[in-house]
Amino acid sequence: MATIVMERIGRVFISLQQIRQVPRMLTEAAPSMPGTVRDTEVPRYFREHYVHAGYRPLEQNWRYYFLSLFQRHNETINVWTHLLACLVFLAKLRQLAETVDFLNDRHSWPLLILVVSSLIYSGCSAAAHLLGGKSELCHHGFFFLDYVGVAQYQYGSAVVHFYYAVDESMHRYVGGVFMPVATLLSCLSCFGCCYGKYRCHSRPTSVRKVFQVVPSGLAYLWDSSTVVRRLALWSADDLAIVYHFGQVAFFLSCAFFFTFPVLERCFPGRCDFLGQSHQVFHVLLSCCTLCQIHASHLDYVARRELYSRLHQGGEPALFVGLYAATLFVCALIAALILRKVKHMLDLIAKSK
Template sequence: MATAATERLSRLIFNVRHVPQLLFPPSPSTQHNEAINVWTHLETALILLLRFQQLSQRVDFAQDPHAQPLLIIIAASITYLTFSTLAHLLQAKSEFWHYSFFFMDYVGVAIYQYGSALVHYYYTIEPSWHERVRPFYVPAAVLLAWLSCAGSCYAKYRYHEATQLLGRLCQEAPSGLAYALDISPVIHRIYSTRSAARDDPALLYHKCQVLFFLIGAFFFSHPYPEKWFPGKCHFFGQGHQIFHVFLVLCTLAQIEAVVLDYESRRQIYSELHGDSAHNFSALCLFTVTCSVLTAAYMARKVKHKLSFKEE
């Protein structure tokens, strides 16, 4: 089963022959230090669109309320990948658009954080862990997703290289807490699953998503390998580029894991959540609204700041 799951993940990652050929290879004009950041997320967004098309042939997203969290995580993943692509591609247009596109990127991250928390809570969680975290899990997920957006926007607006530590604290502390909460159902399930059920292919994908995220987080937080090879990683091999690669691998593994959980654990999650799927969808809309309003407010502050500087 583990071998079959590994082969399935490999096919998902590398079988991109349906993606328009104009994406491969990038033209010489796109060979700059943002090329990897743009293309990894753009290609993965297209792969997920194809995956959604495949799933829609056997999953009734319109009529099955239990499919709503799955729809949310797919939409959230495509959203954050698209927003990140736009931020890295267009942020050099002007100083105002530099801030605005990255604020939009942070909105996408917040939506994805809530979507991740939701599917882990809805499909992956074991009843014993659900009993422990039920009173606070979803409200905390909403709050931390918004704080992640607000903290990142504020750090981008307020702090510069001279105060980088404070800026990274504003950005990474809410995201770190959000991830600790979001991934807790996965970690609990991995360690509590009996040995007889450890060949469940969903568990392999969950383990992969945890591993890929931790590796990506390391390269996000540390300037490697450019610190090892000064002046050699301007265009290829930057830590942030490696972070992008492992982040999309994490997303692809996560999607496959929750699809398998959706298909195989229906009796468990239907008993745990009943008809509350619509409530979780409403909270997703609430998270989106708060994050968009926060980003718009910060964009207005940037515009005011820049207009004052020009005077």
């Protein structure tokens, strides 16, 4: 017995020794990684209000930006919050797949769209914050990708809210137009975010956020209208209502922190690594998505009789097609505006 205990203690000791060697191995793998710089050493377009240090230098090789995942800089937390969220959503998909027949049950496809769109938006966001600092063109390109991710997630939110959360009386009024309007608003949101970043290149960040917040706000109001009605008709027998309330509360909170950099403003220069409002936004948005997935799964289980009566047999396939169309159109919008950005940057370079 004593021998077994000693062997286990030895294994734990070896594991701890290996963990302690990880920082040294990372340092040896990237011995020439440059340090971070202050805001005065990067172009104005890359600067965030009240964040004075922790910027990565521009025009380094791609290896540097990938390895900066393990470096302390002002985007580290933004990358890891959504990278970890992506892993959590992946684990949630695996968990759901154990009880939900995504392949043969068409009524489960809206739930699958939500989880897949959540994986995409969190992955695109992590990539944008990790790789968008290489150059101005890369910054636009990767954040345009981020906006595509957000737009298709808006569609994913709309389809589960309409399919599982709608009640019979509301369905009579919006049944034929809800998803086409949601598709249009998702594309409009992507266009507003991309075009605002392009047109407001030299203007304050607050101006660019108007282009991001207004169309996204309209999309959210429309997409969540069925959930708001559910909350207004609060019922103790409604298993999912608490999670629907949670997703609305988390979303309103994260929208506040996205729009207003209150933490940096209160503590200027002290949030260069940790404590930025955008980091809080990432965490709250991830919590919102988890509540949304859980609420939609509960509705999928408990409201089957209602939604199978309201939605015709061909609607799930139609909504999958609309999702693919939304993704394609948003990617096309981002690509076309990125061409305009490249042309603008070429003109600026020639004028110098």
